[in-house]
């Protein structure tokens with residue numbers, strides 16, 4: 176199954192090695208903005224029917240790569256597979272997003288949570304990874320992923336999407352020991368899950384800490400960063416003679432890039448509220464950076480998109496260590512042609528930053 180990689184720009188940039196141009200992929204590159212995705216989801220029945228069928232998950236992963244010259248593929252799955260495998264009963268309500276039948280609210284709830292075996296309850300994920308890796312035929316690397324412990328805890332304690340985080344912060348402030356017990360269990364589960372993705376063929380890993388930015392600086396360190404650190408320490412960083420780069424992305428975490436940079440990860444995701452020049456100064460060569468165009472720029476005219484790409488490339492400046500991306504997932508109402516303009520602009524404009 177091991178093909179030599181034809182395009183390894185993404186892996187090289189994560190490791191700050193020289194590249195000929197800046198690599199690019201888009202968060203949520205497979206998904207609802209693509210008509211071929213909406214069609215396949217309708218045929219399959221639901222989003223989870225796509226995720227749990229390795230052939231369909233593979234097909235959906237490859238859809239954006241057929242349209243655009245992207246430098247990486249990302250496993251089609253969701254961060255909520257772990258809480259689902261812990262028995263919380265994941266379901267999706269149309270228009271309102273994910274929810275759980277059995278939210279986690281008490282110490283007894285936390286104590287009762289099992290640590291899922293990635294080769295049993297989550298075998299559909301590792302099977303999808305192996306299938307995608309085979310079907311990519313070495314064209315581009317495959318990124319595996321998980322949510323961060325804190326971000327998974329927000330969904331598990333709230334029971335779904337939330338605006339003010341009252342339940343999860345209520346638990347954090349009124350019973351921090353129980354919150355730590357939950358986060359520690361999640362970190363252990365995530366280590367097993369991500370290492371199993373690497374064993375099955377994932378060539379890089381990313382941890383999505385979508386909700387770390389709603390914490391105070393002190394609470395961020397205690398309840399989010401500390402557990403991402405535990406995960407980084409527990410991950411397989413080499414496989415089949417290749418390094419497995421790890422990216423941490425805390426949305427809204429621009430103020431904390433310096434402390435994130437010393438966790439031992441290889442790359443940090445940055446959203447559009449931080450200037451890449453400031454971010455680069457802050458991490459001082461310790462890690463690569465991924466980002467950071469506002470996904471809403473994709474609603475603008477083509478020239479405006481190209482200008483924004485030029486500005487972001489200039490703000491990072493010369494040299495390797497930049498993976499171009501959006502600062503968060505692509506919106507479902509974006510015209511796919513605009514994603515093409517974005518990606519081609521990065522191809523055309525980034526060569527001058529590499530010698």
Ligand code: 1CP
Pocket residue numbers: 201202203204205206207216222249250251252253254255272273320322335336337383385504
């Ligand atoms: O078809 C549909 O209606 C389902 C929409 C959808 C999709 C396409 C969901 C439900 N998840 C996904 C795929 C997904 N989710 C990927 C696939 C790989 C890719 O192409 O990037 C990834 C990496 C995720 C990760 C994810 N899920 C995050 C972290 C990244 C982020 O966007 O912040 C989060 C927070 C989720 C939860 C989730 N799953 C789905 C939705 C709509 C949400 C967000 C709900 C919320 O706003 O709280």
